[in-house]
Amino acid sequence: MAQPTFSLNRNLTLNQFWVYTFLGAVYTIVVGYLVSKMGMAGAIMSVLLPIVLVLVIMILLEPRLGLLLYIQFSFTVGFTRFVQIDVPVGLLIDGLLALTLFSLFLNGQRMEWRRMRSPAFALIAIWFLYTVIELINPEAPYRPAWFFHVRAFSLHWFLVACIIMVAPITRKDIAIFVNSWLIWSFLAALWSFKQQYIGLSPAEVVWLNSGFNARTHMLFGQLRCFSFYSDAAQFGAEMAGVTLVALIRVFEEKTLLKKAAYIVLTLVFFWGYAISGTRSALFVLVAGFAFYLLLKRDIPKLLMGLALSIPLFLLLMYTSVGSSNYQVQRMRSALTPMNDPSFMLRLQNQEKLKAYLQDLPFGAGIGTSTDMGARFSPWHWASQIPPDSWYVELWIETGRVGVTLYILMLIGLVGIGVFRVWQLKDPWLVKVMYGFLAEFVGIALMGYSNPVLGQFPTSSVIFISSMLIATCNRWDTGSLTQNSVVDQHSSPKLERHEAI
Template structure:
């Protein structure tokens, strides 16, 4: 009887001795590492084999890289609890790069025709522009370009390349959506713990560092931030998933499913409330009406307006609920001209307008916000806080760059609407409605906060926009309605 090529029971097996030698060398090496580095070395010893397995699986299956990218985007905020600083952001860069390499390695089973999508052209034009910005003569410190080009365009371009050609299945989309909602649910629960029980030691340390206490403790009231980068990012994401859950309430057919998503919507909405993020209200004010426009259900849109107007008037012209901090924050979002911080933002924008009138291509990517303060604090671009994603783009890429970016956003929304309106499958329609409405809501909120450039919101946007514009790939038509391909194969009547 033939023997297998490799058997651990055969002492003379060459492979047995090879693996034994590798195992012994690994044990000695890791023992030395632990003796030199202590607990950190032990962590490396544990994580290194796991990392090798993940890398092998990722190179074999690009879809795994997308899932890993999604989950790591939520884990970024958890580094606040790590005993040592861990560069998860750079790890995400590596995962995206390896996933892109994996698509090339597995090129024979990739759907390369996906590159013909107009959405890919839009993202590519924006990406190329940001590459050219590396040559911007106004940039005071060129290496800072790398840090901001990642959320500006590089991650979006990589994600577009991967999503458009990888043979993603309907089940993959279901897993992505459930993962997003699941992480968001955990984030809301942790925010409730912060609000009603208290902060951990590491969270208190973070709150007392920099200006975090100034922005997260207002009038003695904590703005919960959960395990996200800050309260604004957390509030925006909670508002986004509230829109998604409410859409599912409307779209689901079974009562049990409706009740489940209604419960989720209430949890997410209160997560938004305890964040104290006023601008996140506009995610819902923009996202849900856009969903009704997508459905072309003008009756429900009219009913929604009739129901919303009294609530808005109640917040604007009465003091009902003012004793509740969360309600008062919502009320102040509707009266921005009474808010000193909003007036200061307008004044900063006027100041920037004077500077940027001479710089149509901006001051260079990486010159504002955190990277500007770190690498070129003397430069005018680093001395005025943008307080807005679009203002940040305006500072760093100029009027030309901001125009290209907004045109890309509008193009993706328009292309997404066109594609979604052609869908026939009810399950896919409700998923794409939710993706598109959340994207529009986040794009509106980005006027006040840099949410489109922060984890995990940017990851959700980068993946979901490419799924929306190619949603026809997963459309399943009713049995009694032939597809376009079937119609093309029908014999023609010879006259």
């Protein structure tokens, strides 16, 4: 009776051998063709192709993986300056989110679709619908440009909201997200120290000398460090945001070892923010920490914070103490904007825009300003006046109706977040959500002076964290409400997996 089994196993082994041999031969031919036609780029593609295929299969089997890869890829966008080939990282991220969304439907039976009936998702869906309607804006000079800006405006946020709402996200996934953010930020800070104290790499020098980068990143002989992010403003915003998160953990952690670790991270991140020279990022720290104290509903600490911060602000505003230090002087100039020529120029530009937009309640159309406007419709007035602000950019492209709707959405998300966080019982979840919510508020306020809300990786962090805040009751192990969904991974035993 054993002989047929042995024969069957032998046939299966032979079949597998020939299948693998055939696949290996095909792969070798493909590699040879790519290398002969594309050179080094073909060699890189031949190495990445199997990895990409495996990742695609894994995402199709488990959509949560797509969300975790999304945050990793968002931090790699700036690395394109180090390679000689043009890598469309933005389009790859679009494809990743689309693949993850497809995986949701593929695994639809185990997805929690009922969670989409939530106020937070409704707010984002309404904003997304408005931007879709903007596609038929008759004022748009070049409608295909809509696709390039709608991604940062609403599309990515909507896709991320769909994924987080229905996918079985676990506490371990939240910990991976937080730790990924901290690790990438730590590496970014170290790289900025290298730029400041050792020097720039050849690829960074080339980037600095292209376009207007030198004009915006070399001020009075001082380099505004940008690390491996898109620019110094983006880097400074991220460093300020993650400084705030680490500082909050200093106050929230109970053990001395963890407090010490977060103090070190806070100092590293803060100095990364300082050497970025991004003045407006100071308000991420100021507004975010004040909002954290309000979340804590700790009036004595809030008054103590005001008592300590007001003299510091007065010192920066009305004295010259520390002016010999460039970083201190940049912070000081953020508190006296009316003495800043660049800020006055922004106000003048906004007056010009006000005249153009007076009779355009829905704006000039998505994709008409900044880089896409200069690329596709350089003759149009919207592309010729720099917005220098996320909200001004929204005002130009979606009109006063659009920017009002967007701001109301942000206020609504903050309100929902406060309501959710105040109901939490789980200590680990509380301190994580405190950091998310305070950083969200700080970055939202900074959007007045910089378009960081629409740039990687800040946009990705905000998109993910805002939806985690809005549904945080799902992971509250201390909550006994009927709507709390605590999966098998939500046990307190998982504390060892959670954020550093």
